[in-house]
Amino acid sequence: MSSDQPTWNRPKPGPKAMGASTTSPPLDPAVQAWFEDLFTQLDSNRDGRIDPNELAEGLHSLGYGHVSKKEMEEFLIKSDTSQSGDLDKGEFVRYMTNHERHLRLQFAKLDENQDGKLCIQEIIGAFKKMGIVITEDEAKMLRKRINYRDQSMEITYEEWRDFLLFHPSTELEELIQKWRHNTCMDFGEDIGVPDDFSDQDIISGMWWRHLMAGGVAGMVSRSCTAPLDRLKIFLQVHGGRKSLRIIDTLRYMVKEGGVTGLWRGNGINVIKIAPESALKFAAYDFIKRLIRNDEDRDLKLYERFLAGSLAGGVSQSVIYPLEVMKTRLALRKTNEINGISDCARQLFRIEGIRGFYRGYIPNLLGILPYAGIDLAVYETLKRHYLSEHYMDGTSFPAVSLLAFGTFSSCCGQVAAYPLALVRTKLQSQAGLNLNLPHEQTHAVGLFRYTVRTEGIKGLYRGIIPNFCKVAPAVSISYYVYERTREYLGVEMI
Structure with missing residues (x-):
């Protein structure tokens, strides 16, 4: 197992989480307990609060290396309801509970056949709705960003949730854009091939x-x-x-x-x-x-x-x-x-x-x-x-x-x-x-x-x-x- 992979056991999503309905289903108690355990692991000095440094170090050690510094900053701003500059357990669990619920709803929108998994064609379709045309090969490469534990051709809800758990937005378009980005840097020459824009x-x-x-x-x-x-x-x-x-x-x-x-x-x-x-x-x-x-x-x-x-x-x-x-x-x-x-x-x-x-x-x-x-x-x-x-x-x-x-x-x-x-x-x-x-x-x-x-x-x-x-x-x-x-x-x- 790679050292970058998360080091705790994640709860499996229950049947209700993957239903066709887009109304907010009740949160699995195991998920809430997971968030409480996650808070404990991030609270490295055991003072009952998570500051920015603890969050950055903790996410890196737990396998969330894909979370950028900017995302961490936005996560803290949105979850810190007391505006104290850090998080107590109540703030953390409440925010994560609400965020996870929205992630389940957005996953259900992408999961067109409601089988609890995203296939390659569903990934392509998700980008197509945003005006971004991607090939099957690129969709497979994007799948590998999330599903890196096995060789299956699909993305489960658990994998989707873990990848986007600390992304500060739950808007579907922003979640999908996390898979992709463009750059327009000047490499000192005028005759290179331009970047694509969606x-x-x-x-x-x-x-x-x-x-x-x-x-x-x-x-x-x-x-x-x-x-x-x-x-x-x-x-x-x-x-x-x-x-x-x-x-x-x-x-x-x-x-x-x-x-x-x-x-x-x-x-x-x-x-x-x-x-x-x-x-x-x-x-x-x-x-x-x-x-x-x-x-x-x-x-x-x-x-x-x-x-x-x-x-x-x-x-x-x-x-x-x-x-x-x-x-x-x-x-x-x-x-x-x-x-x-x-x-x-x-x-x-x-x-x-x-x-x-x-x-x-x-x-x-x-x-x-x-x-x-x-x-x-x-x-x-x-x-x-x-x-x-x-x-x-x-x-x-x-x-x-x-x-x-x-x-x-x-x-x-x-x-x-x-x-x-x-x-x-x-x-x-x-x-x-x-x-x-x-x-x-x-x-x-x-x-x-x-x-x-x-x-x-x-x-x-x-x-x-x-x-x-x-x-x-x-x-x-x-x-x-x-x-x-x-x-x-x-x-x-």
Whole structure:
């Protein structure tokens, strides 16, 4: 038996608990006695009260590792009728008695055939009523979160109750949402596959809170890693021609523009987060609906990749002029360009609209290998971890998601980096009369020129600082995202 499994005997629900009626049945005396015994086990110092620390430590030791800190706080607020900051036995038993009664009623609503168990189809149906379409495989995975003691294909009331016993709400939609969550973190790249939102998220307005939390996290993480991003751009454009080392490039940037010069181009990089996220989300949602073709189903992995790639192409096409200006601003010398508006005027005066789309083709082509490999590696790692470890009802460890996201992002960057390098070199030519040979002014020619003069390693100039920024960008983004979503009231179970 796993050490995370609860250590006391739970009472079995009687026949009355599983009846078809949705009126409140009488509570089994054994259940009430169980709550009294549970209080005793949580009251570690035996003072007749449970404080927040005792609750947290007790739930962890008794096998309730899936109960989040936020849920514990809300549980205490709702059950502490005396507002003393802790619970006596009477408060605890009264609240748990009422909560358990509501859980039985909600279970009865889901148990369509009233056999006292939830099958896979009933789980799918419960999500469908909320506007969330899940596959049978996902329903089985969700079942394993609750039913981890045996290999049966069903969830009993006892298992349902134990999983949700300390969830602060008894509203059916909130209970079901505890099975699922979405994230919108910024991993430092603009071409990943967006997250899915349910119809319920859209109707409730939760989607824009997720996007806003992700946008704030992106602004902070990109600002913190901006020096590494500018260093990467310098090495991509000038590294081969001048044989620059990383330390030499960093010293030059500080000498030429001071410490603040390390953040050149960051302003526009932050500004473009909001329109790109909104465009990508809208395009992704529209393309998903086209792919489904009115079918009530979830997207398969390759369909998500296709929808995400097309959505990325749409958003990148619209905001690409900002990408070009970001590169030009990052490479500028002191007093060469006076801000974003001056950069836009110079580009338009010299090259017209064409100047704002330098490197557009390799940028679009780079979306496919990056998004495809990033998504495939991330989903593969997550599914493998779920199948090996995620069988005891505990929450998915945040550190695992961060590690998977970091590794999958790096894999995607390795595949797409040569195209990103060619794109950046072409962007750096925008608005400049360099009189370069024709070979160096278009994607295919510049790719051949780079390989011929620098070899394959020339296609990966600047990838080291690019890798160096991934881990801190993901970590900072996750931390800020968590704080922001808590402030906005975005529930992540």
